[in-house]
Amino acid sequence: MGRGGQSLARVAVIVRAGAVPLWWLGVLAAGIGFLIPGLTGRRIGVYAGAALFVVCAAVVALVRRRGYTAWAERASRAGKFDYLQDRAVTLRNWRWSHRWWLAAGFLLAVASSFALPVAGGAALAGAGAGLWLKAVWLGRRERRDDALLWVRTDWAGAGRPTGKLVKGYRTTGTGAGDAAPGGARRRR
Template sequence: MARGGRGARGGRGLARVAVVVRAGAAPLWWLGVCAAAVGLAVPGLTGRRIGLYAGAALFLVTAAVVACTRRGRYKSLADKAVRAGRHDVLQDRAVSVRVWRRGHRWWLLLAFLAALASAAALPAAGGLLLAGAGAGLRLKAAWLGRLERAGDVLLWVRVDWLGKRGGRPVGPAVKGFRSTGIAAGDAAPGGARRRSAALV
């Protein structure tokens, strides 16, 4: 499948919006859980109990903020989505996930190290914040899935509009979404892999 902006005969490479949103959920969640577990090994300045309470609050707030941020923009682009052309190339789910994770690997590493370092002050809090961001992305992808099911469409965005790191489905470069039937591609509504798909 195409990874660039232009496919065969003038078509465009398209990535699923929900897959791009969901791509960061698992690494953020697991890095956050690991950082929180490591952080609990040291008492920190405030002690483990306060760190856990603060971390729980950060988890909930971060998950809510990430899940709700820019929903209006997603909804607006979804409402105005145009039908994908016959020569547009639908990017595999595995490719979209891999592009996102490669493009953000250094940011993920820095976030993990920062979460570990924060344990010196608030044990586990930084890790739970990271995990909250991952949970928020999963919730946003689930919301997109409900939006797709309600419209009986799947939402796609041009690959060349996503940026070098492949992860800005509503960034300033994105002029609109494209849509296909609900059975197109290898990812279900919301970006999860289809049960019958063998990929990622």
């Protein structure tokens, strides 16, 4: 990285990175949980799972929005020599660094089915849906402001774009990078 350029990762892509694995692991855990009768029975487990899905999705979607908004309002323009990390690299890095947490969450969701069938998997899937909703919210903000939000990769560290290490965001135009506003794959 010559001339002081820094590696930047898209904020929305980091947020969105956990949505797909959490969703599918949650659906799989809920499916396995449905096969286990559990202590409370399937009907109560399914109703509890539906409630947990909605609650988890809402909580994950709404938590830390102020942090994203505060950093977005104070964001500075990305430099000419900054390196914009590809979407696929950001996704791979996040998923690799969180693989043990994802596996532990899946095993815990399946194990909880022996007490309350389906509920643990539904909560995991709700967390994935909440991350997707948060990425959609960030995408709307990026479209409104006509600027994509980026964070330095060394500050995002373990995949937390509002963590303690973050000291600011950078912005680029909406045509920069290979991800659309909200972190989705750019359509050609």
